[in-house]
Amino acid sequence: MSVFNIITLLGGLAMFLYGMRLMGDSLKESSSGTLKVAMEKLTGGPVRAFFLGLAVTALIQSSTATIVITSGLVAAGILSLHQSLGVVVGANVGTTVTGQIIRLLDIDSSAAVWLQLFRPSTLAPVALVIGIVLIMFVNFRNSKNIGSIAMGFGILFSGLLNMSGAVDTLAESGAINTLLLGLGDSPVVGYLSGAAVAFVLQSSSATIGILQAFSMSGLLTFKGIYAVIVGVYLGDCVTTAIVCSIGAKAEARRVGVMNILYNLGKSLLVLVAVTVLHQAGLLDSLWDSTVHSGTIANTNTVFNLGCAVLLFPMLPVFEKLANRLVRPAPGAAGPYEDKLLALSPSFFSTPAIALNSCYDALHSMLTAAVENLESAYRQLGAFDEKSAAEITAREDAIDALADGVGNYLVQLSPHIKMENQVRILDQYYKDVVEFERLGDHAMNIAEIAEQMHG
Template identity: 40%
Template sequence: MTIFNVLTLIGGLAMFLYGMNVMGNGLEKLAGGKLEKIFERLTSNPIKAMLLGLSVTAVIQSSSATTVMLVGFVNAGIMKLHSAIGVIMGANIGTTVTAWILSLSGLNGDSFIINMLKPSSFSPILAIIGVAMLTFSKNDKKKDIASILVGFAVLMFGMDSMSGAVAPLKDVPEFAEVLLWFKNPILGVLAGALLTAIIQSSSASVGILQALSATGAITFGSALPIILGQNIGTCVTALLSSIGTSKNAKRVAVVHLYFNIIGTLLFLTVFYLLNAFIGFSFVDGVVGAKEIAIVHTIFNLSTSIVLLPFIKVLEKLAYLTVKDKEGEGNKDNIEEQFKLLD
């Protein structure tokens, strides 16, 4: 792997992150103030709240953005902590949509329809339409739609650049040896969490892992703990956004962290216990973009289903972590009422 491959990789990553940012901003602008009203109305019970979190995150393509919004809503007194927990669970499922879109690049076949389903085929068309709309349209709503199209196209060009840049690594024995380290669950989880914490997006870090899987050197055993760690790393954004907010807003960020840590511990424990007794044959098999998307979805879906009945327990954990000082609980409630009046 030459210096030019490294530069292409860094450039591809920059395009990928920029495209995701542009697309996310366009989607949020298009939704406008409607999201706040939707959050306010549809969080009456945990299942509704989870479905809402799933839908909103699938649209704006970022669980971090959804959780940051929740921190803001709880801080403003628009939403209760109990309602926000269900939305967080749904947000973790919704963020898996990006991985599925990126996995389309691995479709194989010679037919026109299959080739057109590949993001590398339809991205240039979206880019042309988006740029034309940005250039000639004066309507703000159309410009937001154009930003979404251009952002997605840039994201996919970045993904292709990264995949092309890391392709030579499949012939480097040292690269395969490094990946073997991540078969250790602790190292894998830490690596995934650190990468996601740095780039502030689990969708982006899963995309990077999918790009690396094109080398054919990543096994299921090394990919699994990294994927779980990526879910923990994405909590950093919400934790940073909660600095200087009310106690309840801080608790939203803490619940997001606990949800992913507990889910990771449960998933790893069950998986490795079953592997010890049954012996999964696929553990040492090569993993691709589609398999990464499947694991990402199964983890988030199963964790949400398992922890949904324990919303009160997560809420209690948050209260034990972020404690009220004596007499401070009433003060927070009064402040929230004044914010609502404002």
Template identity: 40%
Template structure:
């Protein structure tokens, strides 16, 4: 390994570290602002599957983690506060809500050259949010103000982490080895396996998608390779939920299993339908380079 490769890997890892820390700080700040309200809402508003689905999507969009939402639900089921049937709707909604993070991350790729675009650029946005956040955190007194400051600082750190990741991998667009490696993920089995492994290691589907978005700036990520990786990322998100079910009663374990089965079914059905349609229609966009959006 030469010094340039070492520096690239080190910079990429530091970007991932900042990204994960920013996401954690944001989530903790949001939960701190809500206090016990999240738990109370999850418990009370699940009397119909549709309500559960909408609630799961909304809560996950707020706290930026489908795993965290489902882990809370596992705890409620284990404590006897909620039935497994109530949990199913929330779990399905959580998988929808987790996609919001990817859209938030697209803000970090706004290329501000002039005018309003420059005001919305990552550097400007992150700077403003960080300055306001530190003022709330250090100079104001109330707990909710401190929590709001933490949310803002977490957001700024998350955006900087995304930029660090993107900047570190940008030179790889010239690397044939890297491009060939990513191209191999056009194989659905390899792509799904990579997505599961990546998410199992970093314990976050949102972070997995964020890393994929960062890699897309190289131009080497095609639709054909992105699709199976995202399918795998969805299944890998079940790992922290399964770990949380260790030591729970049979109902808690069933709830965690529902999360895994839901993700597995989505992956299997989605993959079969897509590649069956491709065999018949021969999609032209499979070799299209993907942008972060």
């Protein structure tokens, strides 16, 4: 083992994580507006919600992002906690798609020619070339976004290749050999290792991908990896719950807590099932066998699908527990409270959705301002105390919306990277000022009307 091998391993890890981040962010930017609309129209039962959560997560490659979006919609009153249950379970299953893509590492040079086209050593450079061409030489609406997705895909696989190559060399070292083989000696160590890495990386997909890269050493066995995979579930869901709780109302925090409860149940179910099956001798052929990238991907998928089927009837129980654990703060809801709740910090990771929430709030603000102008003009002809009170109440709501949207735009600004979104952000700043000014004009007219009839 040399320092150069360690540098190669760490460099490959950095490329893998950055590639996954770039691809995921680009996928979210290109599809998040559509995803929000699809999730807002979710009216079916938990099964339909499950497939929606699965599809969304498979598309944007992030269960955390899917659950955070869901928590924001629940906080805004667009979805109920009950409707979010299936989405959470589907997101947990959808995250296994990344591992199934990474299993392409198992394709070797002896495979059929058409299969070799899907080898990472072939896909990575092709994706990088396509990506750079789209970014630098093509100019249509989504070319840069699609190019970034391709670049992220290529960088991800380039990093995996570097990692797997370094692991092959490092596996000859006694220390690394002992470390990898030691995972099978203590399931507790494996469980805690998986949870810790997933918590630090804030991604179950990335952690499973790293495990798949290390499997190229030929030293990992099923008894060494199953506990690591289960630990990943807990580490990732804790991160998700923290993100859901940042500046969020009770409704949003319940989604994060529900995800933790589900993953705790899933972890316990898998650990008990594996222990029972092993004691019964049903896993003897698999227990000490060497696992490769595909085995890890399949194990993760089977664990998640099996738990989804078995725990689905328990979802109402998780919902009741989440409601008991997270109590809402007392206080009366004001007008347009749903629009203000939709301005959730949890949407900062998906700016398109955050901007869409700003649009909804601005639309309500404009509607209220126009209503006030019309009412104020009517007051000039026939003054009415009740209408005057309604105008004042709407003006207070307009001011609250202006403060909420204005502050939200300031907080959102550092997260905006795309050029068209920067333009939208600048326009929204102007809209806040103009719509608030309309409301002020209405108040001035209403005051003149009161003086005329006073």
